Amino acid sequence: MFDALSDRLEAAWKKLRGQDKISQSNIQDALREVRRALLEADVNLQVVKDFISEVEAKAQGAEVVTGVRPDQQFIKIVHDELVEVMGEENVPIAEAQEKPTIVLMAGLQGTGKTTATAKLALHLRKLDRSCLLVATDVYRPAAIDQLLTLGKQIDVPVFELGSDADPVEIARQGVERARAEGVNTVIIDTAGRLQIDEDMMAELARIKATVQPHETLLVVDAMTGQEAANLTRTFHEQIGITGAILTKMDGDSRGGAALSVRKISGAPIKFVGVGEKVEALQPFYPDRMASRILGMGDVLTLVEKAQEEFDLADAEKMQEKILSAKFDFTDFLKQLRMLKNMGSLGGFIKMIPGMNKLSDDQLKQGETQLKRCEAMINSMTRQERHDPDLLASSPSRRRRIAAGSGYRESDVTKLVGDFQKMRSLMQQMGQGGFPGMPGMFGGGGGMGNAFAGAGNRPAAPGWRGYGGDAGTKKKKTKEKKKKGFGNL
Structure with a gap:
């Protein structure tokens, strides 16, 4: 998913190979390659400017370590800055003291929100947390059937009242059912639109006000690049989200979304979808993602x-x-x-x-x-x-x-x-x-x-x-x- 970005960054390291130390003169070519790599990866322009500025300042003030080549030292600086930009640490799903924990899933249509809902339920099940899925998308054809099929596949029950019921009432009754049955976590799948509109935001706001979720997760398509960060910021300002799930990270994603979301929106990336299967959801660890971007693997x-x-x-x-x-x-x-x-x-x-x-x-x-x-x-x-x-x-x-x-x-x-x-x-x-x-x-x-x-x-x-x-x-x-x- 980061092949093009990794190749570009590799060119930056080459600019410093054979040098005795990092200096103002020899670092400029490397920084130029890093800037170009980030822009081609569709990272937000302001994030790129801040990133380059921080790397340059840290590189020039870096202590020369005996036995470490300048290119290796520069890689370490870039790695640390990537981790900082992406959020520094993994932010897990909150667990409420009084059950159930309520998770509200939001996002535009076509981002893989319903599938991400099932993936998250399976992930939590592996952590020994019982789940109930709630189907409130009454607008998209077969959305409820899709969630029922996914729920059956992962052996997680689905609460639904059909496509004629009010989504707010479905969410309220779903939470009550979970509370009555002692379910650990409720995950509410909401309706999306092809683009942000007032009706969608109003419905989300009503559901949120009714069920008072502990987590509001925005599902965004990683292939939209920096636009994913702008979308996250818009939802955060209007609805208030606690995190994001980036889907389609296994596709032709250039990495811009992963590097922009936290910095632009302030919301942490909590999970990434890396495939179509329900098992293909991974917790987001900034340090591991930085290692992948730099071609260091992820053991x-x-x-x-x-x-x-x-x-x-x-x-x-x-x-x-x-x-x-x-x-x-x-x-x-x-x-x-x-x-x-x-x-x-x-x-x-x-x-x-x-x-x-x-x-x-x-x-x-x-x-x-x-x-x-x-x-x-x-x-x-x-x-x-x-x-x-x-x-x-x-x-x-x-x-x-x-x-x-x-x-x-x-x-x-x-x-x-x-x-x-x-x-x-x-x-x-x-x-x-x-x-x-x-x-x-x-x-x-x-x-x-x-x-x-x-x-x-x-x-x-x-x-x-x-x-x-x-x-x-x-x-x-x-x-x-x-x-x-x-x-x-």
Whole structure:
């Protein structure tokens, strides 16, 4: 989502490489590139001016640290300023002392408000907070049906009174139902318009005055750039909001919305939507987003996503199999499918530090290799999956698998050989994880080539050890991350 911005900022760092120190003369070219990068990303003009001014002042007054290059020092200054512009810390959903906590969802039509409502309910459910969705959009055709379908999908009840009822009355009764049933959180989906108008604002104001929400969240389309910030400010001035949810961050978003909303509107970004699935909602952490913008990856979010998919008990069993060289094709297939559940390969890989320069073609090549592996494994018998050595010694079995999967016998032979090498190396390493090695994911157009990336980086620097070293204060949590993610 920030590829163009990251590339532009990379050009800024290059202006300082080879310099002895940051000075008034050599910083101007770098600042010019940063300014251009932000403007092209559709960041608000005043935000850009303030940003450049702050970075310049901090860079000129920066202490020269021994062993740190000027470009590295400048990156640190830009990173810290990005974090400050975006809000410095995550602002979670408030939880009222007297239940239920009431969340009012607002926004224009077409921003993904109804879907974001369901996504938020699922997110809160994962935090052990019971939810009730309230459908007050009586104007858009099938809006109520859409929320009912989403509620059924995530197993969250939906309160509705049909399309003929007054939205204010629906909201009031929905809150009363939640209070009577002891529900933790009520999320009210309101009607949107194609543009801001007096009727929409008046209805929102009446609903807000009636239910007295603890949170009023504005859902905005990240692809609208700095206009998202202006929209947030308008809603904040007329209705009063407590935060924003940026949707479609996985699309062709240039990053302007993420960098402008907090500074222009004063409202924090609380969540970002990164896909169409109901699971594709992430809490917004300014420091993590700044790292993604600067191409540093986002290991903590990656680990959190992995923890949602991996069961600790299964991970421990898998670790034992790896250490005893009993890891087989069935286990490998299970891991591949868990990776799929974490999202697209591109989104997953670019969270790993050093992997942000992979092109779309390289990522597509990686996706293709995963599909090839899965197709060939699906053509194996249960016995063959359990004992890969059977395939190593039987050409007839390999020919049958090749015919069943639609690939050549040489492809199957390579898969089996690479798997055996990988299993042996994993045992020697004494830890989980698929090492960045030529073989299973490399050679002959394999995924090693796809992951090698630009700049002659090692095949996969992030495949080893990031699960356990993400950094956490609690030893138990750290151990859980290490075991749960280490078996990827």
